Amino acid sequence: MLQTILVEAFTDAFQKSYNRNPDLQYVNFQKTRPEFEGDFTIVIFPFSKDLKMNPEVMGQVIGEKMVLNHPLIVGFNVVKGFLNLHINQTYWFQFIEQVIEKEDFGSNQLNIGKHIVVEYSSPNTNKPLHLGHIRNNLLGWSVAEILKANGYQVTKVNLVNDRGIHICKSMLAWQKWSNQSPQEAGLKGDKLVGEMYVRFDKALKEQTAALVAEGESPEQAAKNAPLMLEAQQMLRLWEGGDEETIALWKKMNDWVYDGFDITYRRLGVDFDQFFYESDTYLLGKSIVMEGLSKGVLFHKEDKSIWCDLTADGLDEKLLLRSDGTSVYMTQDLGTAEQRHNIYNPEKMIYVVGNEQNYHFDVLKLILKKLGRDWANDIEHLSYGMVELPQGKMKSREGTVVDADDLMDEMIQTARQKTEELGKASQLSEQAADELYHQIGLGALKYFMLKVDPKKTMLFNPAESIDFNGNTGPFIQYTHARIRSIIRKAEESDIDFLSKTQVFELNQHEKHLLKLIHHYPSVVVQAGEQLSPALIANFIFELAKEFNHFYQTINILKENNLHNRSLRIKLCLLVAKTLKHAGGLIGVGMPEKM
C-alpha cells in the first residue's frame, strides 16, 4: 500500500535528519486538500513540538530527504506546518492498470479466516415492519456486506420474537373478531395480525376505561380487565403446550412470516439463519443457576433471582421471576452463549436501537461476572431512532410509517419521475418495473444509510425522500451516464484498454483518480466503524466529482488519443467503484435511466 511506503519514507527521512525516530502515533498521511498543490500531506506540528523546532524548517528538511531517497516522491512544498508531497505520475498510471484488471476493487483480505455474527431485524410477530425496522434491516444487512468486503466470514442471523403476551393479544382478537385467513381478509399476513393487535388494544382500553369509571384505580383496571385476563390465560395455555393454542399460534405466525418474507425480499435483505424465541426463551436458566452457585447472583425473599450491579454504577437486575419464569435478560444470556457455542466467532454484533443501551451494558457485565471472557466480543451496534417531525412514531396516533407502504410510494415516485422525463419509452414493461424498483429503493436506502448510524435521524413523510441532489438516484444517474459512454466507446470500436502512455494528468483527472485511490481505505474504515454512512458519503463525493468532470471535459470527443483512452479508463474505474460501493449499501446501479 502507498500509505505504508510513505510512512516508511517519512520515518527514514526523519531518522536521517534528526537522528531519532518520529513518534509513529503522529504519522499519518491524508489526501492533500484540493486548494493546495500536492497529492498527500503530512502534518509536521506534532514533531516540531517534540523537537522544539520550527515546523516549516522541518518540513523543508524532511521533504528534501524524502524526494532524494524515494523515486515515488518527486516533489514537495511546505505551507505552514503542512508538508505536501507529489507522487510520481508513473505510480498513478500503474494504479489505473491495476484497478482495471481487478474484479473486486475495494474489497480486501485483511480479515480472512475470521468469523463475525451479525444479528439484525429481530422483529416481533404481532405487527408489520415499519420505518424503524427499515433502518435496522438496512444497517444490519449493509454492515454485514461491508464486513464481507473486509474479508470476514459473516453469518447474518435473525432472532424472531415469536412468543409472549403481545402475540397472545393478536391471537385472542382474531378468535373473537375475525376468524378470516389473510386471503379471505384480502390482507398481507403480517398486516392482518397487526390489525388484530390494534383491535385488541382498542377494546382493552375501552374495558379499562369502563372499570376506571366504576371507581377502580387505573393500575387495578389494567390488571383486571377481562381481555387482559384472557390474554394471560392464553399465555399460560401456550406455555403449558395446549394443542389448540399452539396450533393457532403456529398458523398466525406463519401468516406473519409470509408477510415478512415479502417485505424482506423487496427490501433486498436476507439472513443465513433464523432463531426463534419460542425455542430459546428457556435457555439461560441454567446460566442463572450457575451464577447463583458461584455467588454472582442472589435470591430475594420471594425467590426471585437478581444480580447486584450497584458496585458498577448500575442497578439491581432481575434475572428470574419469583415464579421461576425467565425475562428478556435471562433469554439473552442464553442466546448469547448459544451463539458463541455454535459459531465461536471473533465478534458478535447486535444491531439494536440505542434505547437498549442499558440492556446491553448489563448483559455484557453479567456475562463477564460469570467468567465468560467472550463477553468482550459482543458489540452492540446501537443506532439512533428514526423520528418524525412530531417526534416518535405512535401507532395510537396513526403516525407509524409502514415499510410496505413506504416502498410502494418510493417506487411509484420513481415511475412518475421517469415518465415525466420521458425516459421510459423504449423499455419493456418488465425492464421498466425493475428500474423503478431499483431507483425507488435506491433513494430509500441511500436516504437511510447516509446518516451516521449512531445518530437520531428525521424522516418527514410530507416531504418524503428527494430524487435530486445528495440522493441515491443522483448516484445511479451518474453510473448510467458512464455506462452510456462506455457502450458508445465499445460500439465505435475505440481501443481504450491497451496501455496508456504516461503523461501529466490535468486537475480534473487527478481529482477523480485520487478519490478512487482512496476508496479501499474507506471500505476498511467503514468496516472498523460499522458505518455504511462512510460508504454513502464517499460515493456521493465520487459521483459529484465525476459529474463535474463530465461537464467540463470532453471524453469521447477528445482528439488526443492518449487523453481519450485515459479518460475512458477513468470512466470505467468510476463505474466500477460506484457499483462496488453501491453493492455495500444495497443500492443497485442501472445501465440506463
Add this chain to the structure above:
RNA sequence: GGCUCCAUAGUUCAAGGGAUAGAACGGAAGUUUCCUAAACUUUAAAUCCAGGUUCGAGUCCUGGUGGGGCUACCA
C-alpha cells in the same frame, strides 16, 4: 430525581485535534445547435452559552441551557 446520548446555514446531513467548517434541499441568478439537464455553474446563509486544555478545538475537559433515550417480576 439518577444514568446516558445529542446540540453545526431556514431545513436535512458532513467534517479521523489540523490549512479558509463542507454538501444537499429550499432562496436568488445562469447553462441545452455539444458524450443522458434525475446534470452543471455562480451567489447569500451556520459551530447553543460561559470558561478551560493546546502551536491549533465543531471535535477534548468543566459548568450551564435546551432536547432524546433508559430508569418494569414488558421485550
